[in-house]
Amino acid sequence: MAKIVVLGAGVMGTALCVPAAENNHAVLLVGTPLDGDIVTAMRLPGGVHPKLDDALSDNVETIPFDALRSDHLGDADYIIVGVSSPGIVWVTDVLNRLMTVARPVAFVTKGLVSAGSTVSTYAQTLPSRIPMMSAFIGIGGPCIARELANRLPTASIYACEDISIAEQFAATMATDYYRLSITTDVTGVEACAALKNFFAIGVSAMQTGYPDQKRADGQSKNPTAAAFTQASLEMARLCERLGGDSATAFGLAGLGDLHVTVGGGRNSRLGHGLGTGRSVLDVLSSDLFGETVEGVDTARALETMVPEKSSSEGEAPHYFPLASAILDAVIRQKLFSLDFSRLVVR
Structure with missing residues (x-):
């Protein structure tokens, strides 16, 4: 039996407790400073996470962030970080203050880090910032927490x-x-984990940008399929630029995760708004007010990696028509528009 500490009582961190507990491991679920209400609810008899359906098993203990001690981390075989990208600063501080024994740390957090013209993944930046982390493990692939x-x-x-x-x-x-x-391409998995949020915005815009009233869901399918294919090509190119293996983009970490992200979530909702002719500012200040849309943060990091004007298709490594269209909307505050004449046709 292993001991596992999960930092972050959001839906994904909490969901990962289910298979861990089912394998008879002892799990400690630690809320962040923003998880107070969630922790209170889950500590009640039969308490359930507000966004999940059932109570966790008895071998999962839930505590607030200020109850976490150094010995909790020292006794753990694995530490799982289940916060969103803005929570990385908090996690880094907690681990550096309380982790006195080297332990492997697994991250479901998705994001890119930009410093000037350099863009990196968490796999490339966090190990040097957390000296007691004996190994960085990236968790990727298509996984809706509630499912x-x-x-x-x-x-x-x-x-x-x-x-x-x-x-x-x-x-x-x-x-x-x-x-x-499993894979050793930790940079590629981390790159795709962030990139799929970004590309899901553009692919999802196709679902509402070309309505078909004769379908039950009101969506044409061809535009979405074309944009999805383009997204996979551009994701592979950017994955390689970030130091990963381009092949990773065509597996669970890339295509698989992109598919499930387009199917629902905040990035998809932003894309749906853009597809109807609304601006990013409009959608973020109304439908998604106060919510973290990680594809937007990824766009800010990618701004220096993607040329403002896509070059010709013949220069494949520099060809990013979908990424450019998303950046135009997110960074340059233009209405979303994808020129289909520039898409790769194979």
């Missing part, structure tokens, strides 16, 4: 430069319904 918590069939990918650590952690977490692949 995982409800034990619906889910496939994800765990990445670590040390393949043996990825194997051991996957063996700790895998169940009959939670199937896990």
Whole structure:
């Protein structure tokens, strides 16, 4: 039996407690300073996370952030970080203050870090900032938290430069319904985890940008399929630029995660708004007011990596018509418009 500490009581951090507990591991779920109401609700008898359907098993203990002690982390076999990208600063501080024994840390957090003209993944930046982290494990792939918590069939990918650590952690977490692949391309998995949020905005805009009133959902399918294919090509090119393997973009971490993200969530909702002719500012200040849309943060990081004007198709490594259209909307505050004549046709 392993001991696992999960930092962040959001839906994904909490959902990961389900397979871990089902494998009879002892799990400590720690709320962030923003999770007070969630922790209070879950600590009640039979308490349920407000966005999930069932109470966690008895071998999951939930505590507030100020109850976390150094010995909790020292006794853990694995630490899982389940915060959104703005929470990375808090997590880094907590781990540096309380982690006195080297331990592997797994991240479901998705994002890119930009410093001047340099853009990096968390896999490339966090190890040097958290000295007691013995290994960085990236968790990627298509996984809706509520579905995982409800034990619906889910496939994800765990990445670590040390393949043996990825194997051991996957063996700790895998169940009959939670199937896990492993890879050493931790940079590629982390890159795709962030990029799919960004590209989901543009692909989702196609769903509302070309309505078909004769369909039950009112959406044409061809435009979305074309944009999805373009997104996969551009994701592979950007993944490689960030230091990952372009092939990773065509697996669970890229295409798989992009598919599920286009299917729903905040990035998809922003895209739907853009597809109807609304501006990013309009959607973020109304429908998504106060919510973190991680694809927007990724866009800000990518601004220096994608040329403002896409070059010709013949220069494939520099060809980003979909990324450019998303950046025009998010960064340059233009209405979203994708020129289909510039898409790759293969």
